[in-house]
Amino acid sequence: MAQNAVFGINSNLDTQDIINKMVSLEARSMDLVEAKKQIEQQKLASFQELKNRLQTFKSVVTTLNTESRFIVNKSVFSNNSFSDSNKVVDITTTSSASSGTYSLIINNLATESKLITSGHAETTSSIASGTVTIVIGSSASSTVTIDSTNNTLDGLRLAINNLGLDVKASFLNDGDATNPYRLLISGTQTGSSGTVTMSTNITSGSVTMGFETTQTAQNASLSLDGVSITKSSNTVTDIISGAALKLQSAGSGTISLSTDTEAITTKVSDFVDEYNDLSLFLSEQLALDSESEQTGVLFGNFAVQNLQQILRSSISTKITGISGDYTYLSQIGITTQSDGTLILDTDDLSDALIDDIANVSQLFSSNGSVTNSSLAYVGFTSDTEPGSYEVQVSSSGTSTFVQLSNSGASTFVTASGSGNFYAGSSGDSTGLNFRLGNLNNGNYGHITLSIGVAEILNRQLKNLVDSSLNGPLVTELDTIKETVNDFNETLLKQAERLLAFEETLKARFTNLEIVLGRLNAQKDTFNSALSGIKNIFQKK
Helix, strand or coil, X not given: CHHHHHCCCCCCCCHHHHHHHHHHHHCHHHHHHHHHHHHHHHHHHHHHHHHHHHXXXXXXXXXXXXXXXXXXXEEEEEECCCCCXXXXXXXXXXXXXXXXXXEEEEEECXXXXXXXXXXXXXXXXXXXXXXXXXXXXXXXXXXXEECCCCCEHHHHHHHHHCCCCCEEEEEEECCCCCCCEEEEEEECCCXXXXXXXXEEEEEECCCCCCCEEEECCECEEEEECCEEEEECCCEEEEEECCEEEEECCCEXXXXXXXXXXXXXXXXXXXHHHHHHHHHHHHHHHCCECCCCCCECCCCCCHHHHHHHHHHHHHHHCCCXXXXXXXXXXXXXXXXXXCCCCEEECHHHHHHHHHHHHHHHHHHHCEEEEECCCCEEEEEXXXXXXXXXXXXXEEEECCEEEEEEECCCCCCEEECEEECCEEEECCHHHECCEEEECCCCCEEEEEEEEEECHHHHHHXXXXXXXXXXXXXXXHHHHHHHHHHHXXXXXXXXXXXXXXXXXXXXXHHHHHHHHHHHHHHHHXXXXXXXXXXXXXXXXXXX
């Protein structure tokens, strides 16, 4: 501030304006760096948005990349009695459920044992000393000794709960004016095998309590298509393949299982919509306007161009190794338009689902099949390539070798594993999991693995968005972040140099004013002396 006060005092120059202009001229290099930084920040924002869009698309793809996720079944229960509003059964299904109808009759539900004591005035009311023995079914039993440490109603409750048996002790307040508190003993397992019995042996004091059975443990009784069935639980998972029944009340009716083509169509439609959103975003980022010569933020970026090509080729690829007539998405109503986006013909998709839902599923999801009853396909990893793999078992001395041929090769590679479970250990079969019924020497046929569009995309997207894999998108993001940080460091250093440059200018112009001030003072002194001399000569 002290320097500003002398600016232009002696020179009559607009020193501050001169300094500002010189600083502005010197700062042009910073403007160039700032402009480059802004371009990189735009790229960073675009890549981050791209990553978010890819993660969203991946979550949709994941709903289609296995048969169990792709195929959706629905169930309907029709009560035989139109006047009966009771809910008889809840039904949940998996992709393995087969379409069909079943006649269901529920005679009674499975119940647990319930026993209750007489009433007491308080939960802390004293009870007689002795023992209480609890028996669960025909095997588990335990005894509680009632003494001075637990001879209250609440003490007995805690002791019973601490036994670790399949029972739960709690209080019930029946509202009685004098003795409202009753100890309720409930079995935690339904079915006759979980029957709870209680017995007491009083050693001192009077008998002030006993256990009355209010509900008997019994099995659920039902029939399916006329076949009588008993179950210990009201959740039944093993009488209709792919369906779980949760029995709610006695009643009868018809269960109808069918493929939920509407739900599947919605999943496929969501897939198409998310693909189109991603496709349009990529086109926008890679765009080049030939008239205005304006480009998208990511124009010319190889990683993004490659991603666009991967998406388009994945959608149009032929799926091999599957059974059925459908091998392209276009055959089930998903076609590519001129701008690269997809269009879904729901009528064609519905017809294909009705015609061969398993084939349609394989177009999207992964599927494994075998040619030998002693061989079972279990699963695969992201390292496993689709193809047909021959399995054989051979022995050498005391050693047994389970081997796989890699797809298209005649040589065999030893699988890793033990017992009856094995997995491919190298080459295309890496991670292919399977089970053998026996380990006798011989050929066990082939495992054929097909990978559909959703699984192909899922693998590509995982490589792009999973930071631990250091894929091309992750590399781009890291590189741009480093570049932005480098620009920030450069700008900081340039700002420091610019500040020093400005301070130097201020110091020099201040010195100039001081020098001019001294010269002006000398000039005034000299002029004054000349005036004195002139006056002397004029007087003579």
